[in-house]
Amino acid sequence: MKDSVPVIPKKILWPFILLTSCFAWWGLANNMTDTLLAAFKKIMSMTDARTAWIQMAFYGSYFCWALPAAIYIKKFTYKSGVLLGLGLFAAGALLFYPASLTMNYFHFLIALYILAGGLSVLETSANPYIIAMGPEETGTRRLNFSQSFNPIGSMVGILLSKLFILSHLHPASAEERAAMAPAELQRIQSQELNAVMGPYVAVAFLLILVWVLIAVNRKMPKSSDAGGPLNLGPTFRRLIRNRHYVWGVVAQFFYVGAQIGVWSFTIRYVMKELTLNEADASGYYLASLVLFGGSRFICTWLMKFMKPSTLLTILAVTGIGSTLLVIYAGGIVGVYALIFISACMSLMFPTIFGLAVRGLGEDTKLGGSGLIMAILGGAVLTQLQGWVSDTTGSINLAYWVPLVCFLVITYYAAVACRKDLPAVAR
Numbered sequence: 001m002k003d004s005v006p007v008i009p010k011k012i013l014w015p016f017i018l019l020t021s022c023f024a025w026w027g028l029a030n031n032m033t034d035t036l037l038a039a040f041k042k043i044m045s046m047t048d049a050r051t052a053w054i055q056m057a058f059y060g061s062y063f064c065w066a067l068p069a070a071i072y073i074k075k076f077t078y079k080s081g082v083l084l085g086l087g088l089f090a091a092g093a094l095l096f097y098p099a100s101l102t103m104n105y106f107h108f109l110i111a112l113y114i115l116a117g118g119l120s121v122l123e124t125s126a127n128p129y130i131i132a133m134g135p136e137e138t139g140t141r142r143l144n145f146s147q148s149f150n151p152i153g154s155m156v157g158i159l160l161s162k163l164f165i166l167s168h169l170h171p172a173s174a175e176e177r178a179a180m181a182p183a184e185l186q187r188i189q190s191q192e193l194n195a196v197m198g199p200y201v202a203v204a205f206l207l208i209l210v211w212v213l214i215a216v217n218r219k220m221p222k223s224s225d226a227g228g229p230l231n232l233g234p235t236f237r238r239l240i241r242n243r244h245y246v247w248g249v250v251a252q253f254f255y256v257g258a259q260i261g262v263w264s265f266t267i268r269y270v271m272k273e274l275t276l277n278e279a280d281a282s283g284y285y286l287a288s289l290v291l292f293g294g295s296r297f298i299c300t301w302l303m304k305f306m307k308p309s310t311l312l313t314i315l316a317v318t319g320i321g322s323t324l325l326v327i328y329a330g331g332i333v334g335v336y337a338l339i340f341i342s343a344c345m346s347l348m349f350p351t352i353f354g355l356a357v358r359g360l361g362e363d364t365k366l367g368g369s370g371l372i373m374a375i376l377g378g379a380v381l382t383q384l385q386g387w388v389s390d391t392t393g394s395i396n397l398a399y400w401v402p403l404v405c406f407l408v409i410t411y412y413a414a415v416a417c418r419k420d421l422p423a424v425a426r
Contacts, residue, residue: 023150028203029119038051255377261381284339
């Protein structure tokens, strides 16, 4: 990688900053959603498998919206896709207010589905847009740098959840709630659901402000915005025949499954191993996000000296070792290993994305949608992890699901990625 090739050319600095801010916003939404599993498990006395429907609604929406988003930005522009995504994001967040009034779990799932649809459109637009903004040689590094701000938003999301949601949960257990009079239980649940609603509605108003700032900006790069004919059939055939790209989609599916599975049950795991409540256990989850964010900046710097595929291989193997400790060591060692997995995952999403779209040219817009659709792994594999936990009665054994995911990522980074990787990305 030549230092003479700029990662962020000066002429795109302000548009780059505006677009990079969106990475923080969807990080906030992702990780606030992760804490909802612990919140709804407490509020409505749910099983792990039932609370995992939160992730099914959230990441299932990513899958459903990604291809329409790609078609939309192919027909129009990346900027229009970003604005559409932010608009849906804000609308879904605002729907938490009526959901809190009805106190219906299904209504919260609908709000999450719309919110996540906005995130899907936003990510389908923003990830390839960041790569296309500057020189192709530094595209993966540029995307890693933008993605480095994603965990900053995630940390804010965890803090909001801890301060305004988890800390406001009533301490009554599921057995105690079952013994309560219906009117008393409804009163407690109403207060808890109002606590869930508040941060989402506040975020919605901030998103509207971001939408306005991007909408009025007239300096967004247009070289990557040329729509042209859709030609969906020929584009799909080219993508399917591209083994390097297809393996990237597979790896992304398993990566997101690993990330969401690891994080979704972190609070549950810490509560069990260290005998803590939800609010206290969320502090360990926050530590995971801090490590995740710091490691992403470090990995972006390391890419000046190491091939992205090599770094991906090293961290995937380290993730396997750490997950084994989570499963079989337990206690404080297992908790520390669980936190360290976040460092291993830090570079995976943007690196897999950047490597997979290399050399796609005009197919990048639709190709990027496939990589966003792979986020479905967060729904499918988290649901599987919840089922394993309920079936075995062990949250520890449920971490075999992310362990298998890291094995797939290791194969992609060490073998499949290198076979068909375009010369510019080696």
